[in-house]
Amino acid sequence: MISVVEIASRLVDRKEYEFSVNKASWEPKRAESYTLPAFHITESKAKGAEAKLRTKLSKVLTFIDSVKHKRFKDGCTIMPISVTNKDNLAIWGDKMGVSRAIAYMIEIGLISVESDKYQFGAYYDKDNKSKSYYYYKENEDKVKAYCEAHGITMHVVQNKVYDMAEVKSVPLAIDKSMVRFATGLKLIRPEDLSKAEFEKQLTLCLYENYPGLRFHIIKANEINERYYKDYPEFRIRFQPNFTWSDDDLYVSRIGIRATNSMINVKKEVRKEILNAYGLNLEHDINASVPRMTASLNAGHWIDETEDMYELIFRVMEPNGDFNDEVREAIKKLHMRAYFDSGDKLTGHHTWLSMDQSGIDREDVCDTMKAFREAIIEAEGGKLYGSDIFYIESCVYLMTLYDLVTSGHKVWQVYDCFYATGEEDQELFDFMISNGVKRNFEDFLSVWWKV
Structure with a gap:
């Protein structure tokens, strides 16, 4: 034997x-030659526009901080930016939010598309969810300078916490007893619930099945806010992760x-x-x-x-x-x-x-x-x-x-x-x-x- x-x-x-679909290593690499795009932030005097801009830029600052150990210290870095990356999802909430944020960072000149191909080395081609981008350190410095001049600070990412009272309102169509941290699940999404709402309902079920889950998420948030506020690298992400079927009809895995x-x-x-x-x-x-x-x-x-x-x-x-x-x-x-x-x-x-x-x-x-x-x-x-x-x-x-x-x-x-x-x-x-x-x-x- x-x-x-x-x-x-x-x-x-x-x-x-x-x-393997793609044998290439998609670690960041230096762009030897590049054209620096114009840096431009559009301001508006419309009602609520300033608050929206501040929120956008505070999250861009958080993204900048999340890649500071991945990009080169100067010049231009070619790197993948994935809509399914957990750090990005923590900042912008969902894949659509990340996609919009990528478009905005292109608009202001922080990044630009290096390749339109989805190529992040996933096992199956359908799972490749990342394009590669040029990331410009010069324009990063300009974003940071603009934010400092306007008193815009980094968005502090916290783990979502729901009210325990909401557990009582979980739809009867969801069998709470089947909601576990496990693989090989088939938790079918009710037709009247969006993916985001279904994930919320499943999280509420997890609160009931794992009595310590919510308590420990709150403790993670307390550490982040009180002790790691000035240390973004240290901040704890502690949230259930949901894996969906290809057709988005059911959740096949929950991990944490x-x-x-x-x-x-x-x-x-x-x-x-x-x-x-x-x-x-x-x-x-x-x-x-x-x-x-x-x-x-x-x-x-x-x-x-x-x-x-x-x-x-x-x-x-x-x-x-x-x-x-x-x-x-x-x-x-x-x-x-x-x-x-x-x-x-x-x-x-x-x-x-x-x-x-x-x-x-x-x-x-x-x-x-x-x-x-x-x-x-x-x-x-x-x-x-x-x-x-x-x-x-x-x-x-x-x-x-x-x-x-x-x-x-x-x-x-x-x-x-x-x-x-x-x-x-x-x-x-x-x-x-x-x-x-x-x-x-x-x-x-x-x-x-x-």
């Missing part, structure tokens, strides 16, 4: 798959995970940001998803001294040689096996992602099936699917909340915490480990409804 180490070593970057605008930046860019803010302490929760799962099943927090990856390996090979190579392989394959539930599904998807030369598909399926079974046993007998990211987010969010409200300068990215050097590393490790343990057990006793 093929080993997990060999499977992990044969995984191919998605951009190199033979069946606390994120911020720095989640997908390159390591070297993140390092620059950490240095700029003096965040020289770091604590990464070891094996976060397997540890969180095992802790849920045990009813108490599993200390970080417990090696979760070795536990998984020992189920598969009680007398095998566990080393760093094995650990990295298990770490690399864990999420695939955790979320693919069918006996053959995990192996098939993994096989498609591999260098397949000389490898039997059934062999891969058998190994990945055994690997998933080992994960289930080692982590306590039950896996939690997409719920695990909700639970993880809430626990780490409250750990962060405790730290920032106590006066510490801390930033969180998924399961990693960063802080200034006011404490030494050993003390910081203790603060995070102790805080996560306490907040996990609080979440379990107060909010978790099985």
Whole structure:
């Protein structure tokens, strides 16, 4: 049987798959030659026009801030700007709002179209939702100068929060019990509801099915407003994400995970940001998803001294040689096996992602099936699917909340915490480990409804 180490070593970057629609890397690149468009902001004395202009430009400022670590520091950058990007949706509300904003940024000269083709490297051509644009640093400076002269400040993006009283008015056509953080859903939109209204109703259902959801969204907003107002990179986005069918008739997936605008930046860019803010302490929760799962099943927090990856390996090979190579392989394959539930599904998807030369598909399926079974046993007998990211987010969010409200300068990215050097590393490790343990057990006793 093929080993997990060999499977992990044969995984191919998605951009190199033979069946990928677009193999190009759409990371921003510098335009060596370009024509700078005229910068022009249209003012009007019509009633309400000034307020609308200020709102428009405050959101443009937020967009400018969101791309400052992606564009080059001078000249012109060629970059994709997607109508489905979560940062853009958070600023402008929906895809139509993002589209209108792109048109407005073209109008004022901040950007211009580089290519009309939809090409963002999506697996299926129909999913490509991004054009590439010229982004002009010179005109960015002019936008910022105009806003400063007119007292226009950056729009602070907050997570939407609905009134709990509205839960009672959810249409009877929506089966509340079926609304979960999960894949493989088929939540059919009533004909009299728009997509936006249906997403609102589903969110209200989630409030009922996950009693802690609304509370933790409010806490995220409090952190953003009180502690991260001057640190846009740190601001937390914590909202349900809805995936629709191609015909927009039903929602097929609902996910959630606390994120911020720095989640997908390159390591070297993140390092620059950490240095700029003096965040020289770091604590990464070891094996976060397997540890969180095992802790849920045990009813108490599993200390970080417990090696979760070795536990998984020992189920598969009680007398095998566990080393760093094995650990990295298990770490690399864990999420695939955790979320693919069918006996053959995990192996098939993994096989498609591999260098397949000389490898039997059934062999891969058998190994990945055994690997998933080992994960289930080692982590306590039950896996939690997409719920695990909700639970993880809430626990780490409250750990962060405790730290920032106590006066510490801390930033969180998924399961990693960063802080200034006011404490030494050993003390910081203790603060995070102790805080996560306490907040996990609080979440379990107060909010978790099985």
